[in-house]
Amino acid sequence: MTGKGRDVTDAELGVLQVLWNQGPRTIREVAAILDAPHQDVYYATVKKLLERLEAKGFVRREPQGIAYLYAATVGRDELVGQRLRVLSESLCDGSVTPLLTQLARHERLSKKQQAALLALIDELAASEDKSLKPQGRRK
DSSP states (O other), rough: OOOOTOOOOHHHHHHHHHHHHHBOOHHHHHHHHHHGGGGHHHHHHHHHHHHHHHTTTTTEEETTTTTTEEEEESSSSHHHHHHHHHHHHHHTOOOOOHHHHHHHHSSSOOOHHHHHHHHHHHHHHHHHHHSSOOOOOOO
């Protein structure tokens, strides 16, 4: 796993979101997407953010002509999972049930979202049942 438990700041998260949504980009392209009117001023900030993300293992860079192309090495789902694990450890003694309960109760879930959650619960239950069944003897 990349990131090794290190978190990202809000500014770094903004850069990661550009890379997730737009794919690999140069510093100048990321700066233009984040703040087009001030991209020349913002270039140094974006460069520093990308350097930090690379040091943390969240992005990698590859040479592209005279510039570097930066790509996310961690997916959005992986980072969400990592952050939720940290949150559940600090707030709920490691249990995700209170987090899920709060989200489900206080967010208006569409019928489609409810169906997706129910399908996931069914899938997880079936997977657990399958792993708990004793294996038959082999002759």
